[in-house]
Amino acid sequence: MQNNIKFSLVMPLFNSEKWMDKSIKSVLSQSYQSWELICVDDGSHDDTVKKVELFKEHSLKIKLLKQKNSGPAVARETAITVATGDYIVFLDSDDYIESEYLEKIIELTSDYPDVIIPELMSQTKDSEFYSFNKVNKLVKGMSFTGKQAFRLTFPWSIHGFACYKTELMKQFAIGDNANYTNYNADEYITRVVFLNSQKIVISDGKYFHTANLDSLTKIPSVRMLGFLLTEKKLIKLTELNDPQFLTIVKSDSLRKIFNSYLNFCLNAKYFTAQEIAQVKSDHKALYKEIVKKNYKYLSSPKESILKKLIYKIFSYNFDFIKLIIFARRLGL
Structure with missing residues (x-):
């Protein structure tokens, strides 16, 4: 020892x-x-x-x-x-x-x-x-x-x-x-x-x-948009240090963008219309950075078949998420 x-x-x-x-x-x-x-x-x-x-x-x-x-x-x-x-x-x-x-x-x-x-x-x-x-x-x-x-x-x-x-x-x-x-x-x-x-x-x-529901990271807030900057920095970090792994990192970021924007939209009652507009603009800006230059989504082994399909379609069309939001609000 x-x-x-x-x-x-x-x-x-x-x-x-x-x-x-x-x-x-x-x-x-x-x-x-x-x-x-x-x-x-x-x-x-x-x-x-x-x-x-x-x-x-x-x-x-x-x-x-x-x-x-x-x-x-x-x-x-x-x-x-x-x-x-x-x-x-x-x-x-x-x-x-x-x-x-x-x-x-x-x-x-x-x-x-x-x-x-x-x-x-x-x-x-x-x-x-x-x-x-x-x-x-x-x-x-x-x-x-x-x-x-x-x-x-x-x-x-x-x-x-x-x-x-x-x-x-x-x-x-x-x-x-x-x-x-x-x-x-x-x-x-x-x-x-x-x-x-x-x-x-x-x-x-x-x-x-512990799963502390009062913790900062559990309460919906516009401050969560800070994660988008982290994702952008992680993509740059990978480009410089492990470029062969870049598509996997971008795909991981794409999943986070999808789930984050979905969460904001489903909790729209916590935000003003102006904040929701900012949320969409910020998410979509990083989305466009990811999908440019012949990007092809790579699924994670942990994903279900349904999620693989959803993320794949999302990688081609950001507004596809509107259909998912509509379905979730109907309880589907």
């Missing part, structure tokens, strides 16, 4: 008082104790800061940083700049880790891999947990190159709820990579880090990802 390795756990916080206790307590209960917990309050207006202060009274390993509301990616960047550990672990305030999590991670650090990916226990709407790793046949000790892991993210059959070398995060997870959007910059950063990694290994330490 590499007892000299220190972990920096990073937890962005925004109005998290209702669910953060379990997350912080899961860190305090770790069997491996060489860690620091860096909490970054992202401009909360509830009692989040007060609760962190109470936890700080019981552990000097907990640090609290404050910033104006800038989004979770910038909050993580703030923490990364002050992290003193050898590895960084990102922990959302509504998630938690098992007590042996760090101990199981440390078992795989003998040759100092760039990224260590734990077993992701993902919660369903019925509050049950299932193993993402088992579904995707990710087994402890399995190893990937950076490019192999990058390719497995389209669509996600590997995940980014991981433990990263601090030096990699200080190089690739701050600056423009964190600041370009306040929505899902982490999905872009994960891929950039994967591409710049030599070795990525799988652990059996359990990370529990």
Whole structure:
């Protein structure tokens, strides 16, 4: 066991008082104790800061940083700049880790891999947990190159709820990579880090990802349009680093455009007519970028036959989605 390795756990916080206790307590209960917990309050207006202060009274390993509301990616960047550990672990305030999590991670650090990916226990709407790793046949000790892991993210059959070398995060997870959007910059950063990694290994330490319906990413909002910029950057990233994989990445983006625009339209009551017009314009702009230059849609092995057909037709005609919206509203 590499007892000299220190972990920096990073937890962005925004109005998290209702669910953060379990997350912080899961860190305090770790069997491996060489860690620091860096909490970054992202401009909360509830009692989040007060609760962190109470936890700080019981552990000097907990640090609290404050910033104006800038989004979770910038909050993580703030923490990364002050992290003193050898590895960084990102922990959302509504998630938690098992007590042996760090101990199981440390078992795989003998040759100092760039990224260590734990077993992701993902919660369903019925509050049950299932193993993402088992579904995707990710087994402890399995190893990937950076490019192999990058390719497995389209669509996600590997995940980014991981433990990263601090030096990699200080190089690739701050600056423009964190600041370009306040929505899902982490999905872009994960891929950039994967591409710049030599070795990525799988652990059996359990990370529990909860289905918090109050979480930012679950509430319909125009801010979700930030994902379109992420998709555009991912296409550019692939063009520069893995051009042979470009059609698959574009096809993954096409599916996201379809499902995102469909979701906005089916939830039109949350938006003004002007916002819906912006939603359509932004989605269609990226759609046109994808389908130009003799693009041919490539289906995912995970798709049903019906979805393959729907996405294929959509790749030829953006307005085909109107028929799907009509059918959904009829309950078909």
